[in-house]
Amino acid sequence: MAISAVAQPSSSPAPVLDSAGRPLEHGVEYYINPAISDNGGRFTLIDRNGSCALYVGQENVSGLAGLPVIFTPFNENETVTRENRDFRVVFSAATICVQSTAWKTGKIDPETNC
Template identity: 60%
Template sequence: MKLIETLSFMLLAMAVAVTAQNPVLDTSGEPLRRGAEYYIKPAITDNGGRFTLIDRNGSCPFYVGQENSSAAKGLPVTFEPFFKEENIVRERRDFKVSFAAVTVCVQSTTWQLDGELISTGDDGAGFNNYFHISPGQVESTYFMGWCPQDPCLPADCSWFRCGQVGAIVENGKRLLVWDGNPAIPVVFERA
């Protein structure tokens, strides 16, 4: 009986935790929704362009980066919150993010942590695909980061070194990096 009560309490606590966080808002003030397409772009216009796939070295996988110009269109992404019943992307909650695009690489366009860089691919089992969004200092701006929490329940993820997404320039290409300094403040525009 105690086991059933404990499990019921844990499920209720998880449900309350999911709904307790503020929704992430797009540039129209609407919450980001599971499966809807959005462009991610820097909140500061001289900080590169919209997010896109980058061919880093002429082979797969593709990497996540930015267009060099703020005028370039970039590629839209979709979000998949960790909790299957959640249809809204919430601040500080884990989700997968994928480009809504087809590539010559026969693999997923889901973002994953790949050392310090962010590449594409989905092993389906690990923590490397879960990102989160935290509020920026300016209203309706956000920072993206990597610090899995939701996939860790009930495991302990305190050993992870968390970080925010920034960019580096490599051979004229703007690549997104984990624990980038400085982090890139972003906004989300419905595609």
């Protein structure tokens, strides 16, 4: 006897899961940790050259929790971050630099080479 199952397409992509296997929820603070616990430390905001140009970076010291981030689905009607969907990541932190703590991707800044 053979049993087979055919995956049925769902109406929405699967949720992104946290390390406990729960979907990432809007408005909840999460800490980003390295997959290998003995390989580096917390994710944080780094100010290179004292210019207040903040970048996402990983510290070399392990053990500290780092700065929490909040994942927000780009679609405001969503409450869970899903695979293959746009989302925002913002550090839940205060800074003396007058700029957003949102995690952005893009081209290298020609002035700072970062």
